[in-house]
Amino acid sequence: MAAIETTELSRRFGEVTALSGLSLSVDEGALFGLLGPNGSGKTTTIELLTGQRRPTGGSATVVGHDPVAEPMAVKRAIGILPEREDPPSFLTPREYLTFVGEVRSLDDVAGRIGTWADRLEFSGVLDALATGLSEGERQRVMLAGAFLHDPALVFIDEPLVNLDPIMQEQVKSVLADYCGRGNTLFLSTHYVDVAAELCTHVGIVEDGELVAECDPREMSEDELLSYFIAEVGGDAAEVRA
Numbered sequence: 001m002a003a004i005e006t007t008e009l010s011r012r013f014g015e016v017t018a019l020s021g022l023s024l025s026v027d028e029g030a031l032f033g034l035l036g037p038n039g040s041g042k043t044t045t046i047e048l049l050t051g052q053r054r055p056t057g058g059s060a061t062v063v064g065h066d067p068v069a070e071p072m073a074v075k076r077a078i079g080i081l082p083e084r085e086d087p088p089s090f091l092t093p094r095e096y097l098t099f100v101g102e103v104r105s106l107d108d109v110a111g112r113i114g115t116w117a118d119r120l121e122f123s124g125v126l127d128a129l130a131t132g133l134s135e136g137e138r139q140r141v142m143l144a145g146a147f148l149h150d151p152a153l154v155f156i157d158e159p160l161v162n163l164d165p166i167m168q169e170q171v172k173s174v175l176a177d178y179c180g181r182g183n184t185l186f187l188s189t190h191y192v193d194v195a196a197e198l199c200t201h202v203g204i205v206e207d208g209e210l211v212a213e214c215d216p217r218e219m220s221e222d223e224l225l226s227y228f229i230a231e232v233g234g235d236a237a238e239v240r241a
């Protein structure tokens with residue numbers, strides 16, 4: 001079954017067409033990567049699918065709900081980590097995640113926080129003010145917040161930014177494990193190597209249009225890179241993390 005289905009989904013901002021006629025199907029259990037250069041429409045796509053913005057054309061179904069007609073149902077069912085969001089600076093990770101757990105009316109919030117802090121290796125800073133955390137630690141706290149309610153579908157805009165190489169490996173394994181349990185991930189990235197290593201299904205976008213789809217497991221990273229450059233253009237050095 002499809003976790004996400006879109007038909008001709010489009011969004012204009014005045015004269016700018018941010019997304020144009022996106023028709024896409026993402027299977028349950030897929031680790032989907034929307035790959036494209038800056039300004040290609042990735043964030044807009046996530047905002048439309050999560051009910052944060054209304055499309056100017058087309059439609060979508062996300063875990064069985066229409067994000068325009070049922071944004072609160074979508075919000076309950078999914079997790080999301082937008083690009084560049086931090087925990088509030090004057091809260092500790094434990095306080096922030098407790099707040100997330102209470103907003104979502106979760107049981108065993110303390111247990112969930114402990115599990116995710118262990119998994120993403122930030123137990124040591126659970127009670128430190130967020131303002132004193134490194135960028136990578138803040139990113140991991142926000143990732144925990146997106147997964148805390150164990151949703152069937154999680155959206156993450158640029159999942160590995162700010163993480164050192166060791167932590168990137170740790171997060172990749174957490175993401176793969178999450179999908180291995182039948183859940184779906186929708187990532188956006190402008191890095192070909194992130195898509196090549198992690199994803200089971202990649203959609204390439206340019207200037208708001210889906211220009212190609214592929215299964216990166218069927219090609220090497222260099223092949224995906226050549227494929228991406230052939231579709232989009234650009235410099236190989238700029239599209240690797």
Ligand SMILES: Nc1ncnc2c1ncn2[C@@H]1O[C@H](COP(=O)(O)OP(=O)(O)OP(=O)(O)O)[C@@H](O)[C@H]1O
Nearest residue numbers: 013016017018037038039040041042043044045190
């Ligand atoms: N609120 C807005 N008002 C006007 N134009 C916008 C708005 N949001 C996005 N755009 C434009 O829509 C296009 C797509 O933007 P979007 O942020 O979706 O791209 P992106 O692929 O996520 O880029 P990046 O990789 O830089 O985050 C860009 O040309 C952008 O300038």
